[in-house]
Amino acid sequence: MKKRMPEFRLFWGDCVTGLQRHxxxxxINICVTxxxxxxxxxxRSYADARDWDEYLNWTDSWTSQIRHVMKEDGSLFLNVSGSLRSPLLPHLLVDRIVNRRKLFRLQNTIHWIKSIAVPEKGSERQIGHYKPIKSDRFVNDCHEYVFHLTPNGNTRLDRKAVGVPYSDKSNITRWSHTNGDDLKCKGNTWFIPYKTIMNRAKDRPHPATFPTELAAQCIRLHGKNGKSSVLDPFLGIGHAALAAAESRVAKFVGFEIDGEYLRVAGEELKTVGATPQIRKV
Ligand SMILES: C[S@@+](CC[C@H](N)C(=O)[O-])C[C@H]1O[C@@H](n2cnc3c(N)ncnc32)[C@H](O)[C@@H]1O
Structure with a gap:
């Protein structure tokens, strides 16, 4: 029997205030953001070009709030990418959170691969989508980071929940750690392409989303889903919420500063049978 749909509480407004109030x-068991x-x-609303010191100080406030609401055996899956202008940004952020502020430990570094060239019939075939860079110096950036940050560095995971079958089936009986299952840990390179869309304004009305499947794999990897409370403080149009619905967690809380993005997130949740409560922070 399919488990119950989670309870969804979505808030319109600033996540730092919202986390303090609500x-x-x-x-929280799992934060994917x-x-x-x-x-x-x-x-639409947020101005994404702040003075760097101000930006990093702001990062301190929301990461501290996430740490405050997280259980000791919880998981923060933090998706960040660099750019030509700021190639070190992901590392700066993680250094700040882990070494300077000592809020979380870095337990795993997952590479979200959006596009990859694979050998096929003596040649190579590129699969997946990315934004091409026009340059004679830089190669196209086809990946982002997902830092798995945990309070103590020892959060237990359900690796087989995102496992892959053995290519050589004889391994299943050869190794006792398999427990007879045809599933092994797939490692830290996750190929998850964006869905192909025809009309951006209609099909994905937001400039910087992650696929639902990326958030779903994070939730499954953490495990214990039926009892978990999941958070996304930067909800956008709601892909982490859709992943929570798909994974049948117990509760989901999301914050988004833009009313239109939040409205889209609420509508998307309704299409999968959820009944989100939407309130102001
Ligand atoms: C990278 S996007 C997240 C997209 C989301 N993962 C998705 O797939 O739709 C970051 C979002 O944070 C929102 N935002 C910026 N500042 C915020 C704040 N203080 N509180 C809540 N949301 C904020 C922006 O409006 C933007 O939608």
């Missing part, structure tokens, strides 16, 4: 300490990267992306 989310209890040590109440992608903040603005300060790269001048044209969001």
């Amino acid at each position: 989310v209890g300490p040590a109440s 992608s903040p603005p990267y300060n790269l001048g992306v044209r969001y």
Whole structure:
């Protein structure tokens, strides 16, 4: 029997204030999120070009709030990407969170591969989508980071929940750690292409999203889904919420500063049978 749809609480407004007001300490199991990267992306409401010190200080406030609401055995999956202008941004952020502020430990680094060239019939075939760079110096950037940050560095995971079958089936009986299952850990390179869309304004009305499948794999990897509370403080048009619906977690809380993005997230959730509550922070 399919488990119950989670309870969805979506808030319109600033996530730092919202986390303080509406989310209890040590109440969240999994946070999957992608903040603005300060790269001048044209969001509807948020101005994504702040002074770098101000941006990093702001990062301190929302990461501290996430730590405050997270359980000791929780997981923060933080999706960040660099750019030509700021290639070190992902590393700066993680250094700040882990070494300077000592809020979380870096437990795993996952590489979200959006596009890859694979050998096929003596040649190579490129699969997946990426934004091409016009340059004679830089290669196209086909990947982003997902830093798996945890309070103590020892959060237990359900690796087989995102496992892959063995290519050589004799391994299943040869190794005792398989427990007879045809599933093994797939490692930290996750190929998850964007869905092909025909009309951006209608099919994906947001300039910087991650695929639902990326968030779903993070939720499954953390495990214990039926009892989990999941958070996305930067909800956008709701892909982490859709992943929570698909994974049948217990609860989901999301914050988004732009009313239109939040409206789209609510509508998308309704199409999968959820009944989100939407309120102001
Ligand atoms: C990278 S996008 C997240 C996209 C989302 N993962 C998706 O797939 O739709 C970051 C989002 O954070 C929102 N945002 C910026 N500042 C915020 C704040 N203080 N509180 C809540 N949301 C904020 C922006 O409007 C933007 O939609």
